[in-house]
Amino acid sequence: xxxxxxxxxxxxxxxxxxxxxxxxxxxxxxxxxxxxxxxxxxxxxxxxxxxxxxxxxxxxxxxxxxxxxxxxxxxxxxxxxxxxxxxxxxxxxxxxxxxxxxxxxxxxxxxxxxxxxxxxxxxxxxxxxxxxxxxxxxxxxxxxxxxxxxxxxxxxxxxxxxxxxxxxxxxxxxxxxxxxxxxxxxxxxxxxxxxxxxxxxxxxxxxxxxxxxxxxxxxxxxxxxxxxxxxxxxxxxxxxxxxxxxxxxxxxxxxxxxxxxxxxxxxxxxxxxxxxxxxxxxxxxxxxxxxxxxxxxxxxxxxxxxxxxxxxxxxxxxxxxxxxxxxxxxxxxxx
Numbered sequence: 033x034x035x036x037x038x039x040x041x042x043x044x045x046x047x048x049x050x051x052x053x054x055x056x057x058x059x060x061x062x063x064x065x066x067x068x069x070x071x072x073x074x075x076x077x078x079x080x081x082x083x084x085x086x087x088x089x090x091x092x093x094x095x096x097x098x099x100x101x102x103x104x105x106x107x108x109x110x111x112x113x114x115x116x117x118x119x120x121x122x123x124x125x126x127x128x129x130x131x132x133x134x135x136x137x138x139x140x141x142x143x144x145x146x147x148x149x150x151x152x153x154x155x156x157x158x159x160x161x162x163x164x165x166x167x168x169x170x171x172x173x174x175x176x177x178x179x180x181x182x183x184x185x186x187x188x189x190x191x192x193x194x195x196x197x198x199x200x201x202x203x204x205x206x207x208x209x210x211x212x213x214x215x216x217x218x219x220x221x222x223x224x225x226x227x228x229x230x231x232x233x234x235x236x237x238x239x240x241x242x243x244x245x246x247x248x249x250x251x252x253x254x255x256x257x258x259x260x261x262x263x264x265x266x267x268x269x270x271x272x273x274x275x276x277x278x279x280x281x282x283x284x285x286x287x288x289x290x291x292x293x294x295x296x297x298x299x300x301x302x303x304x305x306x307x308x309x310x311x312x313x314x315x316x317x318x319x320x321x322x323x324x325x326x327x328x329x330x331x332x333x334x335x336x337x338x339x340x341x342x343x344x345x346x347x348x349x350x351x352x353x354x355x356x357x358x359x360x361x362x363x364x365x366x367x
Contacts, residue, residue, distance in 0.1 A: 064164055064196045064226050066250050067268035068102030069282045070137060071275045072110040074321055075124060076330040084120045086127045088330035093131045095329060099279035102269065103137025104128065105166055107157075109202065109231075110273050112317060113141050115335040122156055129161035139271075143168030143200060147185055151192050158194040165193060166229060166271070168200040169209045179215045190224040199228040203254065213240040220245035229254050229271045235261050242266035256282065256308035260301035263289045273312040277323045278304050278358055303356045310352040315341060323349045326360045 073096065076088035096104060106128045107113040107121055116124070125140055132138050140157035142165040144150045154165050167189055169182055190197045199219060202208035210232070219225050228245075230238055231254030238258070241251045242265055253262040256274030259282065263269075275282040285300040311319040317334045318341040324331030326349065333340050341349070353360055 063248055064137075066102070066137065066139075066164065066198060066227050066252065069269055069275050069279070069286055070103045070105050070139065070252075070271045071096055071101055071279060072105040072108040072141075072254075072271050072273055074276060074317065074324060074331065075107075075111045075113075075116065075335075076332050077335055079332060082335065084116070084123055085330065085332075086123060088332070089124060089127050090131045092324075092329050093128055096276075096279060097131075097133050097136055100283040101136070101275060101279050103139060103163070104132060105139040105141060105271050106162075107141035108166060108200075108271070109141075109168075110276065110317060110320060111141065112335055112338070115338075118153070118156075121153065122160070125157050125160035125162065137164065138162045139164045139166050139198065141166045141168070141200070143170075145170045145172050147188055150185075150189055154189065154193050154195075162195060164196040164198055164226065166198045166200050168202050169211070171202075171208045174209065177209055179212055182209065182211070183215055183218055186219050186225065187222060190219075190222045193224060196226040197222075197224055198226060198252075201228060201230045201232055201254075203231040203233070213237070213244050216241055217244045217246070220249035226250060227252060227268075231255065233258060235265065238262050238267055239265045256312065257305040259285055259304070260289065260297055263297075272308070273320060274304050274308040276320050276329075277311065277327060277353065278307060278356060281356070281358070307352050307356040307358075311349055315345065315349070319345075319349055322346055323353060326350060326353065327358070328361050 076085045078085045106124055128138055138161060140162040142150060142153040142157050144153060150167060157165055170177060201211050216228060227250030228241060229252045230241060233255045235258055238251060238253060251267045253259060253267050253270040256272045259270050269286060272282055281300055281304050285297050288296040311323055317338060321331035321334060322341045350360060
């Protein structure tokens with residue numbers, strides 16, 4: 033199996049009792065280092081057939097790979113994974129496994145409602161070369177998902193997974209669970225659970241995760257609006273929807289923070305935070321995809337029942353990009 037894990041400098045800010053492991057993977061005994069900025073990528077669809085467009089995905093991956101990000105997450109919330117069937121998930125993982133250069137992390141979203149399906153998808157993604165899996169919780173039978181049930185579910189996934197597991201605290205505005213910090217503290221002791229993506233958007237909860245989880249457990253945030261603040265309290269980076277549109281700026285924020293350039297990092301936060309709030313938080317997948325089209329990537333339409341961004345809101349995306357200092361290629365600026 034080909035892995036893409038790499039050694040990389042820390043984004044900084046991680047407290048002494050949570051030392052950052054080196055990039056693992058490729059047979060290394062070191063825990064997998066998931067620090068830095070990763071992009072939870074969109075999934076492009078053919079505008080005529082509605083099928084996944086592997087050529088467009090491959091082209092997007094090659095562009096994102098040149099921006100300095102630590103890796104890509106394929107098949108997450110921004111990627112409309114809940115609308116993809118098993119064949120399509122396997123297709124996008126195969127495309128990315130072949131297109132992503134060595135040195136970048138390839139993380140696959142494999143969470144499903146049943147343990148059986150989650151394990152099946154996890155093994156499938158591992159066979160396509162992923163370095164880790166991002167696993168959202170089962171939530172359809174929410175009332176039955178007690179902390180003990182969820183704990184046992186994740187332990188079973190981690191026990192069986194051939195690659196490291198990253199827990200996914202899905203944004204609570206979606207149909208999901210809200211993890212108690214104590215549950216994450218328990219799970220953080222598992223040797224094959226290396227971290228969590230927390231997309232609740234609350235700094236105080238990020239702080240709880242940093243201070244109450246096991247030594248070496250890595251906390252990532254999902255909100256581009258909170259990246260700087262999260263680094264300050266010990267998060268190691270983020271899986272950021274806004275990094276689809278502002279990958280270099282997101283990476284530069286982490287790099288400046290690590291270098292002690294707090295002012296420079298703060299300026300970048302002031303640029304990407306409003307972009308996150310307007311496009312990612314305010315418009316969702318449709319907004320991100322339209323923004324990608326403006327920037328010369330393959331964005332396209334979301335899969336129904338999601339709809340294209342209304343024409344009346346498209347100017348807001350261009351304005352948000354402009355305010356963030358992200359240049360729109362000439363002809364596309366008037367799209």
